[in-house]
Amino acid sequence: MTTNLGPPALSATAVRKAYGDHEVLSGIDLDIPPGSVFALLGPNGAGKTTMVHILSTLIRADSGDIQVAGHDAARAPDAIRAAIGVTGQFSAVDGFLTGEENLLLMADLHHLPRRERRQRATDLLARFDLVDAARKPAATYSGGMRRRLDLAMTLVGRPRVIFLDEPTTGLDPRSRRTMWDTIRRLVTDEGVTIFLTTQYLDEADHLADRIAVLHQGTIVAQGTAQELKRHVGGGHITLRFADARDHDHAARTLNVTSRNDEALTLQVASRGDIRSLRALLDRLDRASLTVEELQIHTPDLDDVFFALTGDPTAEQEPVR
Numbered sequence: 001m002t003t004n005l006g007p008p009a010l011s012a013t014a015v016r017k018a019y020g021d022h023e024v025l026s027g028i029d030l031d032i033p034p035g036s037v038f039a040l041l042g043p044n045g046a047g048k049t050t051m052v053h054i055l056s057t058l059i060r061a062d063s064g065d066i067q068v069a070g071h072d073a074a075r076a077p078d079a080i081r082a083a084i085g086v087t088g089q090f091s092a093v094d095g096f097l098t099g100e101e102n103l104l105l106m107a108d109l110h111h112l113p114r115r116e117r118r119q120r121a122t123d124l125l126a127r128f129d130l131v132d133a134a135r136k137p138a139a140t141y142s143g144g145m146r147r148r149l150d151l152a153m154t155l156v157g158r159p160r161v162i163f164l165d166e167p168t169t170g171l172d173p174r175s176r177r178t179m180w181d182t183i184r185r186l187v188t189d190e191g192v193t194i195f196l197t198t199q200y201l202d203e204a205d206h207l208a209d210r211i212a213v214l215h216q217g218t219i220v221a222q223g224t225a226q227e228l229k230r231h232v233g234g235g236h237i238t239l240r241f242a243d244a245r246d247h248d249h250a251a252r253t254l255n256v257t258s259r260n261d262e263a264l265t266l267q268v269a270s271r272g273d274i275r276s277l278r279a280l281l282d283r284l285d286r287a288s289l290t291v292e293e294l295q296i297h298t299p300d301l302d303d304v305f306f307a308l309t310g311d312p313t314a315e316q317e318p319v320r
């Protein structure tokens, strides 16, 4: 849910970064409202990690303007660092320490007062469902518990913007769902802004209010999951006929995108909405053609991703 209060939590204008003559980011613009989840999607090597490193002030862009949590990256990188949390693929969890000790250590690093430090650790252990494991070494934790502890440690400093670099890579489906719920709760309960990079399209679909697809250094599409799916197309209806004559007649009557004479199927481009479905069925009725089976394929983020990042067979249409 986008609460859209005040100025953006994060904005980038014309951000460029090159390593030698390899331009990794060629003019990136982003505008992320507070209290929302933003997902940056892109194939390997697209520049996602570079973008996160620039936004979190770990490295500097060659040019462009960046504002995070109201601070300018060039003028006040320390203020940005104080306002953000970053959990990456390399976790900050120390396996020799217990979950509680890891949190207390983090509280010390943030110079929390003595009483507050213990209270914060206790609250976070409860919130991240780690109370039973609090006194056990983190090395004994499952992958999902470790990720939750890592995220809890990030929250010790009460960040306003959190960068999550592939937060569920390597987790089993149930742990991924728990992690998704945890991330969404952070946004609804505390109004933090999440900047997520992921290689999982369903993760972006499930979590993100807005998604940007990064490809070869530029953002080739940006919008809600629904907007991206609508613009890219790729939806179709598959019709299966019992009778070869009906199949052939329908193939000549309808505007088909492909036909299979063995399976007696036809594919018709469609967004899968009720109006176009009714129009299709009316046409079949008027021609007295009997359809044995009908399947609707609505475009998913896979279609979007492949259309934009290089499946040569996919339909392509620029999106903004």
Ligand SMILES: Nc1ncnc2c1ncn2[C@@H]1O[C@H](COP(=O)(O)OP(=O)(O)OP(=O)(O)O)[C@@H](O)[C@H]1O
Residues within 6 Å of the ligand: 019, 024, 042, 043, 044, 045, 046, 047, 048, 049, 050, 051
């Ligand atoms: N320090 C560096 N020096 C030279 N080239 C670099 C450096 N860091 C990144 N690159 C190059 O920049 C490109 C983008 O890398 P980046 O890690 O940002 O991509 P990514 O989208 O995060 O990919 P992945 O999902 O594989 O992590 C790659 O071609 C990479 O080789």
